Amino acid sequence: MAAEVLIFNLLSAVAIVSAVAMITMRNPVHSAIALVLTFVNVAAIFIMLRAEFLAAVQIIVYTGAVLVLILFVLMLVNPDDLPEFHSGKPMQNVFGFGVGLILLAEISVAILTRTVVAEPGPWNEEGVAAAGGNIQVIGQLLYSGYVLPIQATALVLLAATIGALFLGRPDEDQEPSPKRRTVATISLAHTRGADDDLIPALRAANIKREAGDRDLIMARDADEFTTSAEEEEKKGQSE
């Protein structure tokens, strides 16, 4: 057994075991971790299959972004809701596994009895090396023959972004929940009450320019910038 085959089988075994673990774990967070393991192994298999770029992308996108997002959502969702409820529908499980087994058997038969025949292309190991490497080959192919699919994919990603923004927007019907508590009482009778004409008064006041655009007003006297209750009354009467 060549080392290559051994490693491949090892990686496959881990991938399959962790995939099975993913669907059997009760805690979704554990499932997610199992899935991370599967994806990392899949990425390793990609490297074995001479797809280094895809391996890196697989890890960056799937494990680095998608699964982090899934974990993010898992943590946002109420922890009480997280555990899986296996007790619900036993028939569902039986049918599910049954169908899975049948399909696996069918595909196994197909794999073993049929062979796929196709013309070998130019991108064997030497061909790729001659072109400068896996990334160079993908880049050249991608931007020569696949421009339209790239544009379409870009459009899909844009649509997804907009859709996500739409889905993630705050509820409209619900008033923004953090609402300011209103001022309970305003004691305008306070002899040193807030001056309604504070702002005009400030212009003439002794202003100390602080950092940026902020000013401090320097009061020399206790009666500056304040209106006493009597004055307020007088003002009211005169109007």
Added chain:
Amino acid sequence: MDANLLSSYIFAVIVLNVLLGLMAYMTYIERKVMAAMQDRIGPNRTGPVGLLQPIADGLKLLVKEDIIPKHADRRIFLLAPLLSFVLAPVAAAVIPFGDSITVFGHEVNLYVADINVAVLYFLAIGSMGVFGIILGGYASANRYSLLGGLRAAAQVISYEIILGLSLIGVIILSGSLSLVEIVNQQSETLTIGPLQLPNWFILSQPLAFIIFLIAAVAETNRAPFDLPEAETELIGGFHTEYSGFRFSFFFLAEYISMIVISLFAATIFLGGTDGPIQDGVWWLALKACIFLFFYIWLRTTVPRFRYDQLMGLAWKVLLPLVLINILLTGFIRLWGLGML
């Protein structure tokens, strides 16, 4: 097993050990530098001028009681710090510490691996590193930890994008994802009129460098982007409930990440091992030290961002800037190739 592979293994072991040793003394240096900046003395009791302090700290953490909260998700709680700790130094594998040297008649490359997707590999490992933090935050069954984990997830995803995009400019210019290749390109000389400058990418990609620097600080969860652990708000965030050696794993991982990302930045933008006289690993170390000093300096100087400001900075300021940078670089590159 061929000799090449063997020498790689040996070199990997050396790098790993050096990193761990560096990391230990990184904490010492940080404390000393911070002390100097803050008008105090810093560790000075353990050993001469406190040089044994990191070892003492390590011992202390080793023998400390290992507390697992009752409601914690045990398995993940144990797994998370390991994940952080293991993934942090792995990224150093692609950093070239110099050309090959001859040891006992063997040609030994001064890098663990020269893979053609090195930059992507680095980003991939970086994006994996956050799992430790998120899972640690989740598993602690603590509100502060959960919030820390949530913050870490959002922050790392956002800044991962910025980090990756800021490197695109360099990749466009160098035309390669291999760090060895990138370093080799930077050792060339750039002649601008009478000036003879090294072709470091900091000169051709200054904007990308600044953005990379900011994103790198955010990526390693260091001040002023240390929101996931913000001790004054979240009391340590994801590692609130960790103690003893498990805590030290997170702690170590953070410092190793800092060192690795400093090495990476030095490699990508500052020419790696290239220097004015006698190229070699010491230049890389010196450049990395500049970054590390910058990290410490930042920590002592600036206040912490708020969560929304952090996200706003990433998406509203840095992302447009970095996209503009890519666009400009692309045009200049095409122009340089005579395709425009």
Added chain:
Amino acid sequence: MSLEITQGTPVEISEERALTDSRRQMVLNMGPQHPSTHGVMRVVLTLEGETIVDCDPVLGYLHRGVEKLGETHRYSQFVPWTDRTDYVAAPSNNLGYILAVEKLCGIEAPERATYWRMIMGELARLASHLVWLGTHALDIGALSMSLYCFRERELILDIFETFCGARLTTNMMEMGGFSRPIPEQLPGMVRDFCNVFPKMQAEYETLLSSNPIWLSRTRGVGVIEPEAAISYSLTGACLRGSGINYDVRKATPYLYYDRMEFEVPLGTRGDVYDRYLVRMEEMRQSISIIEQCMEQMPTDGPLALTESPYVIPEHDNVMKTAEDMQRHFIWVIKGFSPPKGEVYQAIEHSKGELGYYLVSDGTPIPYRVRLRTPDFVNLQSLPYMAQGAALADVVALIGTIDIVLGSVDR
């Protein structure tokens, strides 16, 4: 071997459910052991994401019954207790209580002692503001500020130590003046401090005042409108930050503040940044007041009243004259009995209006002692400011109110 401990959540799960409106909300129990609550305060936050829906400060973790203790101690015995309310500005608390008792007895300290009281009060204000600045900046993440601030505060504490021997709980004032002489080196120390401090303060400002992160964390955060500030009975920088001109030193001058020339800084927006600016400016004004005191102060003169029945006689005379010996004996054994009546004395403490309310029934023990501590009142505005703010803002808001739990809980 690992030890399993139960997570200490004082609020039970069911209770938490009752606290939140929807399942999207989360109750976060901040404190009483949280590093940013400046002691043992507990804030129960209801969060939606990182946005605060509700904020409920829970007090009393440091309650020692100071007021009740005052009603079981003789007038002079209560002075050390005042140190332990707002322990970062102990001389100010001494001062407030002493002034209240003196007002009750109708006596007044000699001129020189009054000037020194003012100096000590302003130094206490500076010490308190330095603690505030350090911790406030630390809460927001500016790590070094706290160390810089404590470096300067050390100079003030050295002055206190030189004067009365204690650094934190000073217990430095007596009815009718000071019981100890002024050490020779003290005026020089105060002058040195006045020379050094402004430079240091300029250093702080370069670090913070125009730092974009500091600005973004403080500007527009925790806005208190002038009306709200009044209706919450705020005092001190919290009130003046909202632009309302009320300073006890100006409004009802005590000591010799009417002889001083100083200005009261007022904010324009009422946010955290304004309060920061106001306090920074207050520190400059304090230095100016101290310098004026040093100038105006008579170089020689008594430091304490000796002839009043309410004060302890001069030590030298106790062993010389029978009257003084007798008075001393009664004063020490029984204490003095102020006339019947009630009195309220307010001073401008570093955190706001500190009021002492005393009721005397003619016995040596006060019938009622009541403290109006400014930070307790100011703390009311926390929920008002916190609603709609982010979680990270809460620490900035607690910092901006400037609380000392010893003073809040009493």
Added chain:
Amino acid sequence: MSSWLFLIPLLPLAAAVINFILGRWFLQHASQWLATLAVAGSFILSIPVFLEIVSDEQAISQHLYTWIPAGDFDIPVTLFVDQLTATMLLVVTGVGLLVHIYSIGYMHGDPGIYRFFSYLPLFVFSMLMLVMANNFLVLFVFWEAVGLCSFLLIGFWYRRRSAASAAKKAFIVNRVGDFGFGIGILLIFVTYGTIEYAGVFDMVGDASQTTITVIALLLFTGAIGKSAQLPLFVWLPDAMEGPTPVSALIHAATMVTAGIFVLARAYPVVSQSADAMMVISIVGIATAFVAATIAVTQYDIKKVVAYSTVSQLGFMAFAIGTGAWIAAIFHLVTHAFFKGLLFLGAGSVIHGMHEEQDMRKMGGLKKYMPITYWTFLIGAAANAGIIPLAGFWSKDEIILGTWLYDHTVIMVIAFITAFFTSLYMFRAVFMTFHGEERFNPDEVHPHESPRIMTIPLIVLAVFAATIGFIGFPPEDGWFHHFLINAFPGLTLPDVAWSTIFIFAGISTLIALSGLFIQYMAYVKKSISPAGIAGLLGPLYKLAANRWYLDEIYDVLIVRPLVAFSMFLWRFVDAQVIDGTVNGVATLVTYTSQQWRKAQTGLIANYVFAIALGAIIIIGAFMIFGSNLFQ
């Protein structure tokens, strides 16, 4: 000069676009100055163009671009200026400028001011392009564009239901005429193979007489709509729902004269068909008479002026019909000034009376708004044909034309109409400005309008008083000699001075009699208007109810249409079509209801079905063989 020609329409267009885009957020009130400056620029540029035409007597043109290139047939956008166009240029930009200035005062404080000042220059642009077009298609495009602007501006206060419906009415009624106009253009194209003026006019004679008549009548159909002739004039009085400056500019001075302009522009075609000319003159005189009688009975000051406009447009139409081409254009020019003046004066009154339009609630305003009064009086006198004001010269010339070209019946009706003209004009003046004050002084404080509104009034008044002298002496004036170049083949008739004096005398007498009657009725109160109305009985009622035209339309067109629509809705749509659709739907619903029971709503079940399907398909392939696996 011709190279700068394009700037004349471009400036207002630029102003319109800028105001529309930036107005709401950035310009706000600054938009009014932008619009006014742009129109002023157009006006200033038009002057040298006009002078060049005067001195060179040569049409100038500037090719801008080819709009529709289709093989050997292409439609150029070419600016074309001859004597007729030059005259129109000055009228449009001149009156337009004054109206813009006036609007600054009138529209002050309106929140939609930027909208107003983007529609108004847009209208000026469209009108300029209309008159400067060199082919029928471009003409038609901008013909529709001015209609659109008219629609937008009538419905400017679109929150007002009446304004919105008036806008709709104007638009729909105009469509009837435009339909004919469009067919006319098609017919021109079919007949001559081109739609450029020059080409068409060169080949007029190639077509049969019938074709020419049909074309001329179809073009006149458009004019009926646009220039508010019988029977389509009903939209114009309703259009007074728009802001008054709009009424002045669009519904008095410029747009409504587009119909007349088109007839004059198509002179080579129209003049070839005597039958068409006859129809035009009959429709014209009927319009003039009917509108004048209605105007006498109206109480809304703007309605009076509006019906007066319709009447004057009738004058122009029958002038063309009778062959007095130049007189028609002359009247068009003078009318633009004095009718613009009247509208702006009415607007000033309304502005001063706090949006009150009913003349019964006015009276005695003379002392409150002297400038408005005097300018309005000049306008009214010009309209009534008091010598020597502008209206006198042009109207007299039209009536003289009817005599010269032997249309005696029309002449008599024209004189009667002129009498009515004088009657309603002075009725408006006396009711509004003289007599007792019939408004409630507690609620209404009449005041003179701001200077920015009165200055345009004064300028217009000066023109209304003096513009007539460009056509002096009648049939031999400077204007006639200038314009005759635009009408090849037309000769100025030689008229004896005695004839002129006789007609002038009759006209003046008629105008003065109208003045006298109204003076007695509304100032002296010796004649009771109500008494006269009672005396005339049904005739008065007929006029007061606008000859029941709206009602006739209602009975003849609207109701049958509604009934037919109801039939379509009630029976065809609701029964036949819906029945079919509903039947199918019910069937589907029923079937689906049965199938629904198979739907559990559980995702797992659907996935299960998919998986089952996959198993079956793969199994089938395995068993029966396929190309998938070989």
Added chain:
Amino acid sequence: MNELMPEQFMFLSAALFIIGMVGVLTRRNVLVIFMCVELMLASVNIAFVGFAWEFSQMTGQIFALFVIAIAAAEAVIGLGIIMALTRQRDTVDINEVRELRQ
């Protein structure tokens, strides 16, 4: 078996796909179902890349790239829907969401 055989990755791909499918069939937590779908997408990528390797083609890799891109878009939308769902329903149990039945 000294060489890597095409059957190997085909089996792996099929196995992972079927595991994902069974997960979708049996699990009730919508987030886990979501993860299963991601697994199915990834398993298809293995087949793509494997065939590309077998026949020295690049098309398979390029299509795998597209699949990853689409999967990312799907993840964003899917998670957005799940967030909206939990906001409205307070549940992640897919059997509770039976809107399709109505």
